[in-house]
Each structure stands twice: as structure tokens, then as C-alpha cells.
Amino acid sequence: MQKIFDFIKATYFGIGFIAIIAILSFIIANTSYIKNMHISVLIIGICLGAICSFIFLRHKQHLESGINFSAKNLLRIGIVLFGFNISLSGIASLGFKGFFIALIIVSVIFSSGYFIGTRILKLDKQISMLISIGSAVCGAAAILALESVIKSQSYKNVAALASIVIFGLLGMFLFPTLINSGIIPLDDMEKGLFLGAALHEVANVVGAAGAIISPNNQAILESAIILKMIRVILLVPLLLIISFLISKDNKTGKIYIPWFAIFFLFAIIINSIIEIPIHILQIIKTTSNMFLVFAMIALGLQIDFKKIKQIGLKIFILSIVLFIFLAILSFILVVRL
Template sequence: MSQITQSLKNQRIKTFFCEWLNGFILVLLVSLASYYTASLPFMSKLHLSPLIIGVVLGILASPLFRQAQKTCDKAIVFSAKKLLRLGIILYGFNITLQSIVFVGFNGILLSLVVVVFILAIGYFIGVKLLKLDKEITILVSGGSAICGAAAVLALESSLKSEPYKGIIAVGTVVIFGLVGMFLYPLLYALGFIPLSLTQEGYYIGLTLHELANVVGAGGAIAQETQEIALIVKMIRVLLLVAVLLIIPYFFAESQEGGKRKLHIPWFAFWFLGVVLIHSLIALPTEIVFILRFLSGFFLVMAMSALGLQVDLKKFLEFGGKAFVLAFILFGILTFGGFFLVYYFIP
């Protein structure tokens, strides 16, 4: 009897490790492939981060995951949820309160205006006019308003959305973020954007989706522009904490009896705590570098895992209206952001 019990115990242990190991190997392979692809000269010129490439490769590898779902599911879900939150928490080591003070009250106020307005108008256009799924609308609007794919992932985790909804939203912010990254420097060089280098930095930081987009567009104009754009962008990133706390309360699906399901995103508080630690305590440069790398790597693993969970049929079914919404929001950011900077930033 004891031999049978021991045999069953060993079998369960073997099954447990196989299920987790297979999934982690798959996610790790996709993540490493993302870093390699991003390092290629052509991709480097496009400023395509491993974060974005990870979700694309994950989608391409998703048929493999479908065939081996029983042996991979646990690790992939863990990567898409838990590693995502850990990556966002550690992302706080990219931000300090001192850098935010540098851009002054106007920069902080305009960042707040952009985030609130895009979220509000995005919800109205998506849900009321386009009749788009509420959660997809929130994810697309959040990605456009705050910090691209990272915001989509954080909101997706907080809202407990289905994976395909997050992928649709990520796709929209990637496409229009890239368009803006190439369009802004071109229009500036041609003289169509009558802003100073400082104003252009505010403009880029306030309106482009991804951090990589901000780096690419700002760097193509001037170092001064890039530095200001990055600081303004980080203010928008910091506003993610407030959005994560508010959005689930107002937009989460109602439970029976009319009560709302309120998922408190505790990782948002940890993120804010990390920002405070990084601002108040002088940590060794090497430690900060390692923590920033781990943040990026965990986020790439989360994006890869998210891509592996994609249902392409649902993606194609709901993607059209989401891209229409993202296009409209991109237009609002492009033109509205210009007038805000032109009239309120000296």
C-alpha cells in the first residue's frame, strides 16, 4: 500500500514539474527570441522593443500552445499574470519624483488633462458610438492615454479581462505609436510643427504611446527634446496608479444583486512604493540596473505569454472597431496635444 501511495505521489510530483517546466520553457524561448529579434539592425532602427516583438512572436507560436495546452497552461497563465505584476512593480525604478518636478506644474497638469480626457472621450466613442466591448474600449483608451502596452497589461490584469482583449489593445497602441514616432520628426523637419525644441519635447511626451516611441521620436529631433519628452512621459506612467485604482471600480462587471466586482490592484501600491524608494534612497547604480533589466524581462515574458493565449478568431472579430477607436484617439492626441503645448508651454 505504501509503495502504491509513494508511486502516486512521485507521479503527481513529476506531472507538476512537467506542467510548469514545459510552459516556462515555451515562454522563455519566445522571450529570448524577442530580445534577439529586437537586436537586429533593422529592428533597432524601427525602435521596436522586445515587449512588442514578444506579443507578435507569442501570437505566431500560439498554435503550438493550443496543441500542448494541458502541459503548458499553468506556467503561461502565471507568466501573463504574476510576472506581469512583478514587472510593473519593478518598473518604478525608472521613475523619480525629482525628475517629475523638473517639468513644473504645467507639465504635470497637461499630463493629467491628456490622460483624463483620452480615457473619457475614448470610453464615450468606443462604448456609445462604436458599440465596442467595454473592456476592450478601456484597454485601448488606457494604452493610448498612459503608456502603451504596459498600461494595457496592467489594466487587463486589474480588470481580469480575457487575453484576446489585451492583445487587440496592444496591437492598436503598437501601430499608432510607430506611426507617431516616424511622423512627428518628419513633420518637425518639414516645418509643419511650429514648436521650440522644449515644446516639442512636451508634445512628444504628452501624446506618443510607448516609451520606445518617445525615445525614438525625441532622439530624432534633439537631445534636449528627448530628455524633456522622457520626463513628461514618466508623469503619464505614474498616473497609471490612479487609473488602476479608479477604473476597476467604475467599469468592472456587476455581480448578482447589482454589486460590483472590485479587484483592488495591490501591485499599483507596490509600484508607487518602489518609485518613492528610488526617489528617497540612493541605491547602487548596479542594483538599479539589474532591477530595471528584470522589470523589462518579466514584462517581455508576460507579453509573450499573453500572445500565446490569443484566440485569433476573437481577435479578428473584435479588432476592426478597436482600430477605429485607436485611430480617432491618435488624431485627438496629435492635434489636441499640439494646441495644448502651443498655448500653455512657453
């Protein structure tokens, strides 16, 4: 009971602050003008969060716990609950193509990033690995997971996280714009697969897919998240391989397992074998959407524009090379396979 009280005491300022922005986001999203423009409440949330980021930075000690909880825990819970919108038949609709795309993306981007970082740009091995795994798998979560294995210094983690956040957000806004304008020519299924393959964070995928203008937006969101979650699950074997290769130097390294990805799959299985009442599914869907909006706002609030200036040139070059390569490779795989 005391732990619950301490948690509420530590997080209620931050969660309350996000709740106010979330209410404003839903109000704006439901105006006729925004509805006609088909702008997702997720996009509105992250934009309002970014606008209000200076408030978070000024009052960080009071808001940080609640905002971190929203950005990490509520995002993961929202994704798990989203699994009840998906069935095994939906995953089967991606077929071998979806798994093959995810496997190629993770293996090629990580190995290419490590090679370019260490051999061409002469960067530190650890920071090359951190940026590469963030681009290849699932952004900040993958970086933090790898950090627990290789025990890298904090400044390397910060630099890698900053670059991944910047380019993840860039892609979240850029790719939907290019898709909606027809510059990136894809059908609805390909749109979802491309976003799931080309973006860094799970949050980036959710936000970008929500911004796609299409009557089949739900299907696009489903395929995007499914492919992205396959990439997330591949984090486990990748970390095991890395841990094995460096085991002589890091015998105490612990393996991070993305449990929310496992629970996401359990939710899909449950939804596939049990007929859940429609009104229960609607409650789950609404809760999932609300948590995802909270996570988007928290992500926006954590944007520190000053950190953009602190990224070293070589780190910036590696990040932008991987960002471009990831987009090109994703497009080729989605269209050609």
C-alpha cells in the same frame, strides 16, 4: 511548498518557451545591423512572439499558464522594478502638466467613448464602458477591472479586449514610426509624454518608447512610463465613481486596485530617499528589462489574428474613433500645455 511546486508544474512550459524566444531576441538585438537601426529588444520580442503565436494557439493548454504569468505578473514586476530608475525629482520634471494631461485624457476619453457608443452608435452601455475605459486608462487591465464592477457578460469582455489589443499594438508600432520619421514633430520630452498619453497598455508604452531613436531614449522611456502610470493610478478613483453610480444595481461589485502602480510609486520614493549602490541598481535594471522582454513576447504570443474578423462593425468603429481621438488629444495637450 506544495503551492510552489504546483505553480512551477503549471507554468514551466510557457515560461521556458518564452525564455527561448527571449534569448533569440537578445541575440538579434545585439547584432550590428539591428544596433545600427536602433531597434529595441522589446520590439524584437513582441514581433517574434507574434510570429510564434500559432505555436501558442496549438499548444495552449500546456503554455497558457506560463504565458499569462509573464504577460501580467512579470510585466507588473518589471514596471515596479523600473521605478528604481526614477526619482521624485524626475516626476517633478513633468510638473503639473503631466498630471493635468493624464487627468484630461482619462476623463475626456472615457466620457466621450461612453457618449459615442451609447448615443451615436447605439451600443450596449456595458460594452461602451469597457472599450472606453480600456482606451482611457490602461487597456486590458482596466477592462478586467471594470468587468469585476459591472459584471458584464464574457462575450462583451472578449470583444472589448480584442479591439483594445489590436489598436494598442497598432499604436505601438505606428507612433514610433511617425515620430522617428519626423511626421509627428516633438522634442524628446514631448515624445515621452505623447506615448504615455496616447497608448492603451503599459506594455504598449514600454515597447513604443523603446523604439524611439534618440540619444535620450532612457529619459523618453521614463517620462512615458511616469505619465502612463499616472493614468493607471487614476483607474482607482474612476472605478470608485463608476461603482458609486451603479451601486443600486451592483451592490456586491468589488473594486480592483492596481497595486503594482502603488508599488511602482513606493520604488520611486525609496530610490529618492535612499542611496542605492550602483551595482545593485544595475542588477535591478537588468532584471526589469528581462521581465519586460518576457512580457512583450507573451503579449505577442497572445495575438490571435482570427479574432480580428470577429469584432463587430460598431465596436470596431468606436475603437478606431477613440484611437484617433486619443492620439489627436494627446498631441494637442503635449504641445499646447
